[in-house]
Amino acid sequence: MAAPILVTGGTGTLGRLVVPRLRAAGREVRVLSRQRRQLGEGVEVVTGDLATGEGIDAAVAGAGTIIHCAGSSKGDEVKTAHLVRAATPAGARHLVFISVVGADRVPQTGRLDRVMFGYFGSKLAAEEVVTGSGLPWTTLRATQFFDLMYLTVSWLARLPVAPVPAGIRFQPVDTGEVAERLVELAQGPPSGLVPDLAGPRDYELAELLGGYLRATHRRRPILRVPVPGRAARALRAGANLAPDRAVGRRTWEEFLADRVRPVGQAADRPA
Numbered sequence: 001m002a003a004p005i006l007v008t009g010g011t012g013t014l015g016r017l018v019v020p021r022l023r024a025a026g027r028e029v030r031v032l033s034r035q036r037r038q039l040g041e042g043v044e045v046v047t048g049d050l051a052t053g054e055g056i057d058a059a060v061a062g063a064g065t066i067i068h069c070a071g072s073s074k075g076d077e078v079k080t081a082h083l084v085r086a087a088t089p090a091g092a093r094h095l096v097f098i099s100v101v102g103a104d105r106v107p108q109t110g111r112l113d114r115v116m117f118g119y120f121g122s123k124l125a126a127e128e129v130v131t132g133s134g135l136p137w138t139t140l141r142a143t144q145f146f147d148l149m150y151l152t153v154s155w156l157a158r159l160p161v162a163p164v165p166a167g168i169r170f171q172p173v174d175t176g177e178v179a180e181r182l183v184e185l186a187q188g189p190p191s192g193l194v195p196d197l198a199g200p201r202d203y204e205l206a207e208l209l210g211g212y213l214r215a216t217h218r219r220r221p222i223l224r225v226p227v228p229g230r231a232a233r234a235l236r237a238g239a240n241l242a243p244d245r246a247v248g249r250r251t252w253e254e255f256l257a258d259r260v261r262p263v264g265q266a267a268d269r270p271a
């Protein structure tokens with residue numbers, strides 16, 4: 001029987017779209033989660049915690065390919081280090097990592113940069129762990145997922161006045177398309193840093209919020225707030241965008257139309 005593919009973060013927003021695509025491609029799948037769960041036929045769940053390294057040896061045992069989607073707002077370099085420390089002696093043949101567009105372009109020079117935008121520094125450090133691991137690897141950098149932007153705008157819309165960072169644009173991408181690309185990469189040879197994956201167009205957060213407010217028939221004053229620091233300056237200059245890689249097919253407007261139902265119907269269903 002073919003070795004299972006391990007998906008870390010296989011219960012998360014991205015990972016739970018990766019798993020069924022691997023199954024549809026006929027692959028046995030193992031998911032690492034911090035909690036015991038049942039994820040259906042052909043999907044084995046191994047419990048472990050990448051933050052401590054507990055349970056990771058069992059998760060990587062016999063897995064030829066690892067798609068590393070587990071992550072959080074900070075500490076991804078530590079989680080990734082625990083993963084490669086276990087995967088290397090286990091003989092993993094391909095580590096596929098999801099990073100973020102701008103990981104290498106958002107400076108982390110001041111405390112403010114790290115407090116507000118430390119996520120980018122942490123993803124870059126995690127990329128370096130992958131690169132230096134000695135394992136054959138592939139890293140894909142993607143822009144912000146539609147689901148993340150949706151969470152952000154739906155949270156902002158609950159405030160009496162919605163603050164948005166002035167001048168920072170986003171080029172969100174469909175999470176399913178990122179999952180599709182990761183599955184394709186995992187089934188190919190280790191390819192190093194592959195071309196970025198970004199959505200079809202970029203928007204100010206105020207525009208994304210505006211689209212959400214219109215779709216949910218709400219109004220909110222929007223306040224553009226200047227953000228200080230070098231990281232914010234880099235973002236205003238487009239460090240998180242990939243205009244040459246606007247290859248995402250699904251638009252934010254299509255995503256919103258699917259996710260938000262007209263008033264009177266049950267709103268906010270998953271798209």
Ligand SMILES: NC(=O)c1ccc[n+]([C@@H]2O[C@H](COP(=O)([O-])OP(=O)(O)OC[C@H]3O[C@@H](n4cnc5c(N)ncnc54)[C@H](OP(=O)(O)O)[C@@H]3O)[C@@H](O)[C@H]2O)c1
Binds near residue numbers: 012013034051079100
């Ligand atoms: N969201 C975006 O816009 C975006 C854009 C570009 C790249 N990315 C990257 O894509 C990846 C997935 O993002 P996402 O939005 O799907 O994240 P998410 O929905 O927050 O899911 C996080 C996943 O990571 C797992 N996880 C977290 N801490 C863990 C730990 N200590 N040990 C083991 N598993 C742990 C969780 O599993 P359990 O809770 O089951 O343990 C969960 O499945 C992340 O690496 C993120 O940096 C995200």
